[in-house]
Amino acid sequence: MSAPAAALAAVRARIDEAAARAGHPVALVAVSKTQPAAAVRALAAAGQRAFGENYVQEALAKQRELADLALEWHCIGPLQSNKCREVAAHFAWLQSLDREKLIEPLSRHRPPDLPPLNVLVQVNIDAEASKSGCAPADVPRLAAAAAAAPGLRLRGLMAIPQPAEPARRRAAFARMRALFDALARDHADVDTLSMGMSDDFELAIAEGATMVRVGSALFGPRG
Numbered sequence: 547m548s549a550p551a552a553a554l555a556a557v558r559a560r561i562d563e564a565a566a567r568a569g570h571p572v573a574l575v576a577v578s579k580t581q582p583a584a585a586v587r588a589l590a591a592a593g594q595r596a597f598g599e600n601y602v603q604e605a606l607a608k609q610r611e612l613a614d615l616a617l618e619w620h621c622i623g624p625l626q627s628n629k630c631r632e633v634a635a636h637f638a639w640l641q642s643l644d645r646e647k648l649i650e651p652l653s654r655h656r657p658p659d660l661p662p663l664n665v666l667v668q669v670n671i672d673a674e675a676s677k678s679g680c681a682p683a684d685v686p687r688l689a690a691a692a693a694a695a696p697g698l699r700l701r702g703l704m705a706i707p708q709p710a711e712p713a714r715r716r717a718a719f720a721r722m723r724a725l726f727d728a729l730a731r732d733h734a735d736v737d738t739l740s741m742g743m744s745d746d747f748e749l750a751i752a753e754g755a756t757m758v759r760v761g762s763a764l765f766g767p768r769g
C-alpha cells in the first residue's frame with residue numbers, strides 16, 4: 547500500500563470504529579490546505595473524494611490541476627464577501643457561513659446548472675474573540691435565511707472548539723450537538739454536524755459529529 551493509502555486506511559478505520567460505537571455513519575473531509583495538488587491526487591487514488599480548503603485562490607489552482615478527477619470540494623475557511631462568486635461557482639459545500647450578508651451573493655452566483663450549494667453555519671462555540679463563526683443565539687436566524695435562499699441548501703452546523711483539555715472540548719461538542727438537534731427539528735434537510743479534526747475526531751464522533759475534517763493525520767504536518 548502507498549503511504550497516502552495507508553494513512554487514509556488508518557484514519558478511516560479509526561473513524562469507522564468511533565462511528566460504530568456512536569451508531570451513525572461519519573463522512574471524512576480530507577483537509578488539503580497547503581498541500582500540493584499531487585498529494586490530493588494520491589489520496590484520491592486511494593479512494594478519498596471530499597477535500598477541504600481554507601483559501602479560495604489556493605483551492606481554485608488545485609481544482610484546475612485536478613480537473614480530470616471527480617472530487618467534492620468543501621470551503622472550510624473564513625469567507626470574504628468578494629470571494630462569494632468563486633465559492634458559489636467552484637465548491638460543492640461551504641462549511642463556514644457566519645453572517646447573513648454572504649447569503650445573497652452566494653445565492654445569486656450559484657450556477658443554475660449545478661445542484662444547490664450545501665451550506666453549514668459555522669458556530670463560534672467557545673466565544674473566542676479570534677475565531678470566526680456566529681454566536682449560538684444567532685444560529686436559528688442565520689440558518690433560516692440560508693434555508694430560504696435559492697441555490698443554497700442548508701445542511702447543518704460546523705465548529706472548531708478551542709484547543710482545551712478533553713473534558714472542555716467534549717462539553718463544547720455536546721453544546722454543538724444540542725444546537726444541531728434543535729436545528730434539525732426545524733429543517734428537514736439538516737443532517738450534517740461537522741466537528742472534529744486530527745487530534746479530536748474520535749471525541750467529536752462520540753458527541754455526535756457526522757462529518758470530520760482531518761488534515762495532518764492524513765497528509766503529515768503542514769509546513
Ligand SMILES: *Cc1c(COP(=O)(O)O)cnc(C)c1O
Pocket residue numbers: 577579600622623706743744745759760761762763
Ligand atoms: C486546518 C483545518 C482542519 C484540519 O486540521 P488538522 O488538525 O490538520 O486535522 C479542519 N478544519 C478546519 C476549519 C481547518 O482550518
